[in-house]
Amino acid sequence: MSDQFDVVVIGAGPAGYVAAIKAAQLGLKAACIEKWVDTSGKQKLGGTCLNVGCIPSKALLESSEQFAKAKHEFADHGISTTEVSMDVAAMMARKNKIVNNLTTGVAGLFKGNGVTSIEGMGRILSPTQVEVKNHKGELSTVDAKNIIIATGSVPIEIPPTPLAEGVIVDSEGALAFESVPKRLGVIGAGVIGLELGSVWARLGSEVVVLEAQDKFLASADQRIAKEAFKSFTKQKLDIRLGARVTGSDVKGQEVVVKYQDKEGDKEITFDKLIVCVGRRPYTKDLIAPGVDVKLDERGFVYVDDQCRTTIPNIYAVGDVVRGPMLAHKGSEEGIMVAELIAGKKAKMNYETIPNVIYTHPEIAWVGKTEEELKAEGVAYKAGSFPFAAVGRAMAANDTTGLVKILADAETDRILGMHVFGLHASELIAQGVIAMEFASSAEDLALTCFAHPTLSEAVHEAALAVENHAIHMVNRKK
Numbered sequence: 001m002s003d004q005f006d007v008v009v010i011g012a013g014p015a016g017y018v019a020a021i022k023a024a025q026l027g028l029k030a031a032c033i034e035k036w037v038d039t040s041g042k043q044k045l046g047g048t049c050l051n052v053g054c055i056p057s058k059a060l061l062e063s064s065e066q067f068a069k070a071k072h073e074f075a076d077h078g079i080s081t082t083e084v085s086m087d088v089a090a091m092m093a094r095k096n097k098i099v100n101n102l103t104t105g106v107a108g109l110f111k112g113n114g115v116t117s118i119e120g121m122g123r124i125l126s127p128t129q130v131e132v133k134n135h136k137g138e139l140s141t142v143d144a145k146n147i148i149i150a151t152g153s154v155p156i157e158i159p160p161t162p163l164a165e166g167v168i169v170d171s172e173g174a175l176a177f178e179s180v181p182k183r184l185g186v187i188g189a190g191v192i193g194l195e196l197g198s199v200w201a202r203l204g205s206e207v208v209v210l211e212a213q214d215k216f217l218a219s220a221d222q223r224i225a226k227e228a229f230k231s232f233t234k235q236k237l238d239i240r241l242g243a244r245v246t247g248s249d250v251k252g253q254e255v256v257v258k259y260q261d262k263e264g265d266k267e268i269t270f271d272k273l274i275v276c277v278g279r280r281p282y283t284k285d286l287i288a289p290g291v292d293v294k295l296d297e298r299g300f301v302y303v304d305d306q307c308r309t310t311i312p313n314i315y316a317v318g319d320v321v322r323g324p325m326l327a328h329k330g331s332e333e334g335i336m337v338a339e340l341i342a343g344k345k346a347k348m349n350y351e352t353i354p355n356v357i358y359t360h361p362e363i364a365w366v367g368k369t370e371e372e373l374k375a376e377g378v379a380y381k382a383g384s385f386p387f388a389a390v391g392r393a394m395a396a397n398d399t400t401g402l403v404k405i406l407a408d409a410e411t412d413r414i415l416g417m418h419v420f421g422l423h424a425s426e427l428i429a430q431g432v433i434a435m436e437f438a439s440s441a442e443d444l445a446l447t448c449f450a451h452p453t454l455s456e457a458v459h460e461a462a463l464a465v466e467n468h469a470i471h472m473v474n475r476k477k
């Protein structure tokens with residue numbers, strides 16, 4: 001006898017587990033199937049994000065940041081320390097504890113909300129039946145009125161640099177180094193490459209980032225990207241643009257990486273190499289032959305703007321579908337789909353998904369970049385304000401960067417906000433909320449912001465859209 005559910009979710013990452021909880025909260029009988037188990041066979045919930053992505057990377061970024069502060073900044077505050085050292089094992093144990101707290105927390109949330117958690121690999125046999133093979137190889141089936149695919153993504157491997165135990169690793173391996181590598185190579189100056197490169201650079205690695213594209217952070221606003229590039233270079237992140245990796249040669253405990261740039265063929269030797277060239281949707285063994293869930297040309301599950309696949313009662317959310325590979329994007333899609341299944345009206349605003357890069361300082365943005373507005377022929381106004389003129393940033397010893405706001409030239413509606421600076425990941429929420437509420441730049445300019453805060457840069461950037469910033473003499477126009 002198989003169990004029957006209103007909703008069966010396949011994958012317990014931030015897209016899937018949130019969808020399952022929301023469905024249960026809306027009164028639906030929900031189950032979530034997850035294949036990830038630890039070495040003892042215990043199921044691990046939370047997907048890439050909680051286990052080997054967002055959370056462990058942020059834990060290590062925080063530890064390495066504290067270390068770098070103690071080493072390089074305490075003296076500015078008049079604090080003297082004896083030798084500052086890093087116990088990598090203790091740092092990793094702290095990270096693992098945070099991961100464990102959160103993943104067991106998801107299990108608790110499932111229990112508390114009445115979601116049935118099923119361990120095993122899910123395979124869609126028909127639009128209403130999912131087969132589950134657990135880690136012992138035992139098979140069972142569940143009946144589903146609706147199925148939500150939330151199987152996520154995995155790192156892309158490239159032929160020039162096949163993974164090699166302990167020497168060439170992907171992002172997961174880079175979150176578990178046992179010591180600080182002396183010479184560290186990173187392929188790809190995307191979000192993950194910059195974050196992981198930052199962690200180990202702060203701890204003392206000589207980091208070289210090889211990036212095939214000539215443009216740094218091509219999808220970010222280019223003024224922000226330029227400021228960030230300057231700042232990262234000062235921090236001794238050696239980012240080589242236009243450098244395409246073509247081969248590698250593992251020799252004992254080191255790797256010789258071959259790459260091409262505009263000067264020709266080059267070689268560089270590292271103790272460890274992290275391959276961060278992007279992620280691809282994961283649909284391996286997911287769909288049985290004869291089930292007409294279509295994939296797009298890049299292997300993503302094809303969905304419409306409400307995450308419906310080509311079969312009416314099968315939905316797909318998160319990294320396995322088009323759009324930015326971000327945990328919060330997947331979670332929002334999960335909530336939308338649960339609401340649709342429960343018979344509610346639901347729609348997602350893909351225009352207001354924030355992007356964050358947790359470097360130091362952080363980079364965050366929402367909406368359009370100046371380059372996109374130009375390309376689309378949209379008439380716009382821009383206002384920006386540097387943290388160098390913000391008292392709170394000075395008090396924090398962290399005055400790098402700026403806030404930039406873009407608004408429609410005619411209606412003044414905010415079209416984008418871009419931040420490079422301390423706590424940009426938190427500040428960007430102000431832009432997201434403003435855009436979600438269809439605010440004008442003037443709405444933000446007329447708002448009272450607490451003093452002294454970093455948020456005052458948001459206020460001043462909004463004022464600067466009409467050339468009215470208070471703490472800036474050298475006005476544009």
Ligand code: FAD
Binds near residue numbers: 150
């Ligand atoms: P996943 O989290 O990948 O979860 C999918 C789950 O499905 C997995 O647990 C998998 O085991 C399971 N599964 C797959 N197939 C099956 C099957 N057939 N049966 C059963 N289970 C199955 N995003 C951010 O927003 N902020 C960040 O700061 C951030 N940092 C990151 C740092 C790193 C190093 C990495 C690698 C990623 C980071 N991301 C970040 C991206 C984020 O992790 C993903 O966008 C997010 O995890 C996607 O969620 P998901 O639920 O779609 O998929």
Ligand code: AMP
Binds near residue numbers: 188244277
């Ligand atoms: P993201 O997609 O944001 O994770 O970034 C991955 C980055 O890796 C992109 O900027 C790619 O240009 C870069 N990349 C992909 N393949 C190579 C390669 N062979 N050599 C160097 N960089 C690469």
